[in-house]
Amino acid sequence: MIGLEQLPPTEQTVIQYLRSTQAIRDRCGTLFNLATQDQLDHFRCDLTQLDSAADYVIRVMQANYPDLNVPFHSRWRHFEAGGVARSAILDRLLTDATPLERAKAKFDLAITSVLLDAGAGADWRYREAETGQDFQRSEGLAVASFHLFTSGGFSSDPAHPLQADAIGLQNLSESQFAAGFQISADNPLVGVEGRLALMHQLGNALHQAPSLFGTETPRPGNLVDYLLQTSQPPLSAHRVFEAVLAGFSEIWAGRQTIAGVNLGDVWIHPALPDRGIGSQLVPFHKLSQWLTYSLLEPLQELGILITDLDQLTGLPEYRNGGLCLDCGLLQPKHETIFKTAYSPDSEVIVEWRALTVILLDRIADCIRTTLNLDQQSLPLAKVLEGGTWAAGRQIAKEKRSGGIPPIQIVSDGTVF
Numbered sequence: 001m002i003g004l005e006q007l008p009p010t011e012q013t014v015i016q017y018l019r020s021t022q023a024i025r026d027r028c029g030t031l032f033n034l035a036t037q038d039q040l041d042h043f044r045c046d047l048t049q050l051d052s053a054a055d056y057v058i059r060v061m062q063a064n065y066p067d068l069n070v071p072f073h074s075r076w077r078h079f080e081a082g083g084v085a086r087s088a089i090l091d092r093l094l095t096d097a098t099p100l101e102r103a104k105a106k107f108d109l110a111i112t113s114v115l116l117d118a119g120a121g122a123d124w125r126y127r128e129a130e131t132g133q134d135f136q137r138s139e140g141l142a143v144a145s146f147h148l149f150t151s152g153g154f155s156s157d158p159a160h161p162l163q164a165d166a167i168g169l170q171n172l173s174e175s176q177f178a179a180g181f182q183i184s185a186d187n188p189l190v191g192v193e194g195r196l197a198l199m200h201q202l203g204n205a206l207h208q209a210p211s212l213f214g215t216e217t218p219r220p221g222n223l224v225d226y227l228l229q230t231s232q233p234p235l236s237a238h239r240v241f242e243a244v245l246a247g248f249s250e251i252w253a254g255r256q257t258i259a260g261v262n263l264g265d266v267w268i269h270p271a272l273p274d275r276g277i278g279s280q281l282v283p284f285h286k287l288s289q290w291l292t293y294s295l296l297e298p299l300q301e302l303g304i305l306i307t308d309l310d311q312l313t314g315l316p317e318y319r320n321g322g323l324c325l326d327c328g329l330l331q332p333k334h335e336t337i338f339k340t341a342y343s344p345d346s347e348v349i350v351e352w353r354a355l356t357v358i359l360l361d362r363i364a365d366c367i368r369t370t371l372n373l374d375q376q377s378l379p380l381a382k383v384l385e386g387g388t389w390a391a392g393r394q395i396a397k398e399k400r401s402g403g404i405p406p407i408q409i410v411s412d413g414t415v416f
Helices: 009-018 021-036 047-064 086-093 099-115 137-150 166-170 174-180 192-208 220-230 237-251 286-301 318-326 347-371 380-399
Strands: 043-045 266-268 281-283 330-332
Touching: 009 021, 021 043, 021 281, 021 347, 043 347, 047 318, 047 347, 047 380, 086 099, 086 137, 099 137, 099 192, 099 220, 099 237, 099 286, 137 174, 166 192, 174 192, 192 237, 220 237, 220 286, 237 286, 266 347, 281 347, 286 380, 318 330, 318 347, 318 380, 330 347, 347 380
Parallel strands: none
Antiparallel strands: 043 330, 266 281
């Protein structure tokens, strides 16, 4: 892992900026401004649809949470799929552990599960032996990864199965992974090679950053120690995000780099003015922010106050982006957008994701105004959960067979 302090000052500054949520909003905001002036090649914005989109989300939110007591948008919601309180099951398995060790185990579970959460495809299912229920997509991936974790699938130490450690991750075999996710010719999962490689790369990254993940048994959960030792309470959500990017940026394959440093979920859009190194790059850090949201709850269970939640952005993935298209906030400029499958680095997808980030902020503001709430009582993490993600899934089911997103993505299992 390349340390930023070893780089020339210009490269350090650019990389640090691209690892900030301010950069996400800045770069996405530039593209959004161009869209409102109808100066982008692939999408235009129709902000006259904002109120109706927000009203649709409010109806979904009130149906799911009539008292508006909405939890954070995080992986922990998916662990409750099918009405099963799997978090409580994990707590029982950790009965004898200290509060700190419980937090570390939950970090281990959340980090591995979130990194495996890219789109599963429409044909894959996971049948839970304990309940007999079938799960698809994000819920299926969550339930499968939960059981793989609790069975010791990510641990190298049979005496301590409820952990993910560097050696256990590096040694995870394709056959173990396939068995854990019930993958077969009749039950194909999108991006298997990419997902397995991501686990191996995660194991490598743990070895490369002992200050973050420890030395004796490097594991993602040791990030709890790092945050407690290097931060004064209260803890900013952006501080957690920075630690996530510092620790995990190197695991992503085939990404943009600056001075040999992997930037992660960062892509080129040529409509941005070329003003030198990194100036045409659009950062999203979708999985890293999704991961950050998912790490906040174990920290709160330790009694840590989390602040600045809305420094994080909305997540530019196909449910939120699909909502913006299906509600008419975004309109394609050419019909081939709906007929072609695009890779994550394509200009169409970068543009779609960038506009989604800003529109999520606009939708959240509109919802708060309608409900007479503020950012503290209804932060973006709750708007997403209540919320835009659920509404994006619902409107997709209303508009298309199988609830598929409006734009098809060629996924390697590491972005969406």
